[in-house]
Amino acid sequence: MRRTVFPHKVLPWLLLAPQLAITIIFFYWPAAQAFRQSVLREDPFGLSSTFVGLANFRKVLSDPSYLNSIKVTAVFSILVAFCALAVALFLAVQAEKIVRGKGFYRTLMIWPYAVAPAIAGMLWLFMFNPSFGTLAWPLRQMGIAWNPLLDSEQAMALVVAAATWKQISYNFLFFIAGLQAIPKSLLEAAAIDGASRGHAFRTIVFPLLAPTTFFLLVVNTVYALFDTFGIIHAVTSGGPGKATETLVYKVYNDGFVNLIMGDSAAQSVILMVIVITLTAFQFRFIERRVHYG
Amino acid sequence: MKIVNLWAVGMALLPFAAQAQTEISWWHAMTGANSEVVDKIASDFNASQTEYVVKPVFKGTYPETLNAGIAAFRAGQAPDIIQVFDVGTGVMMGAQGAIKPVAEVLSDAGFTFDKSAYLPGIVGYYSSPEGEMLSFPYNSSSPILYYNKDIFEKAGLDVNAPPKTWAEVWAAARQIKSSGAATCGYTSTWLTWIHTENFAAWNNVSWASNENGLAGTPELAIDGPLFVKHFQELADLGKEGVFVYGGRTSEAKQNFTSGECGILTESSGGLGDIVKSGINYGIGQLPYDETAEGAPQNTTPGGASLWVMGGKSDEVYKGVGTFFNYLSQTPVQQFLHEQSGYLPVTTAAYEATKASGFYDTNPAREVPILQMSGKTPTENSKGVRAPNLPQLRDIQNEEYEKMLAGEQTAEQALKAAAERGNAAIKEASGG
Numbered sequence: 001m002r003r004t005v006f007p008h009k010v011l012p013w014l015l016l017a018p019q020l021a022i023t024i025i026f027f028y029w030p031a032a033q034a035f036r037q038s039v040l041r042e043d044p045f046g047l048s049s050t051f052v053g054l055a056n057f058r059k060v061l062s063d064p065s066y067l068n069s070i071k072v073t074a075v076f077s078i079l080v081a082f083c084a085l086a087v088a089l090f091l092a093v094q095a096e097k098i099v100r101g102k103g104f105y106r107t108l109m110i111w112p113y114a115v116a117p118a119i120a121g122m123l124w125l126f127m128f129n130p131s132f133g134t135l136a137w138p139l140r141q142m143g144i145a146w147n148p149l150l151d152s153e154q155a156m157a158l159v160v161a162a163a164t165w166k167q168i169s170y171n172f173l174f175f176i177a178g179l180q181a182i183p184k185s186l187l188e189a190a191a192i193d194g195a196s197r198g199h200a201f202r203t204i205v206f207p208l209l210a211p212t213t214f215f216l217l218v219v220n221t222v223y224a225l226f227d228t229f230g231i232i233h234a235v236t237s238g239g240p241g242k243a244t245e246t247l248v249y250k251v252y253n254d255g256f257v258n259l260i261m262g263d264s265a266a267q268s269v270i271l272m273v274i275v276i277t278l279t280a281f282q283f284r285f286i287e288r289r290v291h292y293g
Numbered sequence: 294m295k296i297v298n299l300w301a302v303g304m305a306l307l308p309f310a311a312q313a314q315t316e317i318s319w320w321h322a323m324t325g326a327n328s329e330v331v332d333k334i335a336s337d338f339n340a341s342q343t344e345y346v347v348k349p350v351f352k353g354t355y356p357e358t359l360n361a362g363i364a365a366f367r368a369g370q371a372p373d374i375i376q377v378f379d380v381g382t383g384v385m386m387g388a389q390g391a392i393k394p395v396a397e398v399l400s401d402a403g404f405t406f407d408k409s410a411y412l413p414g415i416v417g418y419y420s421s422p423e424g425e426m427l428s429f430p431y432n433s434s435s436p437i438l439y440y441n442k443d444i445f446e447k448a449g450l451d452v453n454a455p456p457k458t459w460a461e462v463w464a465a466a467r468q469i470k471s472s473g474a475a476t477c478g479y480t481s482t483w484l485t486w487i488h489t490e491n492f493a494a495w496n497n498v499s500w501a502s503n504e505n506g507l508a509g510t511p512e513l514a515i516d517g518p519l520f521v522k523h524f525q526e527l528a529d530l531g532k533e534g535v536f537v538y539g540g541r542t543s544e545a546k547q548n549f550t551s552g553e554c555g556i557l558t559e560s561s562g563g564l565g566d567i568v569k570s571g572i573n574y575g576i577g578q579l580p581y582d583e584t585a586e587g588a589p590q591n592t593t594p595g596g597a598s599l600w601v602m603g604g605k606s607d608e609v610y611k612g613v614g615t616f617f618n619y620l621s622q623t624p625v626q627q628f629l630h631e632q633s634g635y636l637p638v639t640t641a642a643y644e645a646t647k648a649s650g651f652y653d654t655n656p657a658r659e660v661p662i663l664q665m666s667g668k669t670p671t672e673n674s675k676g677v678r679a680p681n682l683p684q685l686r687d688i689q690n691e692e693y694e695k696m697l698a699g700e701q702t703a704e705q706a707l708k709a710a711a712e713r714g715n716a717a718i719k720e721a722s723g724g
Contacts, residue, residue: 045388046367131548149538150698240694256360258684
């Protein structure tokens, strides 16, 4: 294979410079700051700081509320990723079956993606707040003791629903594209062979969608872990108790509400390690089984 | 030609004209009607003299403003004046090198600073253990009781006699629920500020050792018997559906303004929203526990104060001093008090408001002042202070929520809140 070699030495760097600058200023520099702060104990104003080595990490990892927040994050992420993928796949398959008005339905399905997380959170809060929620009242009339302000499980259900709702559109879009890429001839051949719709879906459609599903699994996990801060902040603020305090929310709460900079920075570093491991793991082990068409 | 010359001269002089005025930045967290008051006070001050220009900048909620100030300080870009909420007082006091005490700013600027001119309950809270006033109390409030007169009437309660003690509140709330006048008898905002910190002061019981932290590092005493009794009663009412929990901060106000709940305890600063909702409301003093000795004592101030940041030029400090002196003048305080519902800071402003007959038409406005300054504060009622008060409130809220959800008793909740809180205080004070 021949490599194309450009004669210029400076121009490529010049063209890369804006992107490199953004990466360094907005990614590497804050990350380095997080590392620095994670080994220091500082007062909020930074007037005095002492080097404490790994003491912040030891403290964080032995803190029962941190372990609780790991559990909360795991439950939350698995639920959001699974629900968002399952519902989106179902809707995409159904939308493909429609003959007339496909565009209309698709547009409606994609709309929620344009809503900012904090706004999505507020929408769900307005619907389900126990005192002024429009849907909280009918729920209570049906005999359900609806009170996410005090009931941990209901609070979790509410943030999972809001986060899932927001992500379905995105998944839907990719599943639609994936479904359209599946050759019709395969499905027709299966039909001729007498395969039922369900059987064809299981043995042809689903495996051929695997690359899309895998990609979405990664994206959804990262979304559930990191992009749902706005929703949790707006709907539950981590409560009741610490029932919906995810790792990211705890970083914010410890750093910006409780002003414990060292702990918060140590948690950020741990999060960074988690993300790197997770992504590496997903690409290395799960990707192998994926059939790229 | 002549016109051109004049224009040129004018342009050349302009920078000098601008330099002659010292700019003073004021970061605040006031919204709605209260932010209009801020702008009015600043522009009136700017018009009253020519040397200084105060520029108010809205920085978001109270915690957001504090965080913005801290971040700006770390970047060497701190504002001159920053409004910090009551809970952040301990944080600011801990930052010795970052701030300049207000008493010093005022006397350096050539004003005689007479501490006795200020309401003692308020000024005591914003002073160092040595008695030096550290920040300027801009907006102070106190928790009071609101009740819905229509619901009271429907429930067969006396609309002109709001419940005075907690036992009376519980009884009235139960009657409201059982008579069907409303689905919820009682709700409250801020369980930490009202039912813990002010509950302690008003009933003259200790919130923490070392004069509630004002005289040194505090050790929480919130698992004491009176707290346990009070919170168990609250939890029981919650189970009966008579008490409805609204949230950690002021969310419960909505349960009251929507007509769902008959009685509410909330900050006096929340009056504006209740007036706006148009419900037929009445006001009473914060209830006390009749079994507590010496109750009611006095309530402690909430709200926010203005802090002066360190490391500024003498010129700026002189301007800040002039501005604070202007702020403490009687007409300005009276305007602030009548417009915003916050308390006046000086005794003179209070007397002037009283003399003007304002309280005859707005009796509710006097309740928080009487509550706060009715008695000389004891060591239990000067206020509470900790280096990490926001975190302590967080911990309390978590335990209270678990208690109200029926996962633990009041005794367990308060014990856990005190233990976790004390561990956090130790950590925060470098132990």
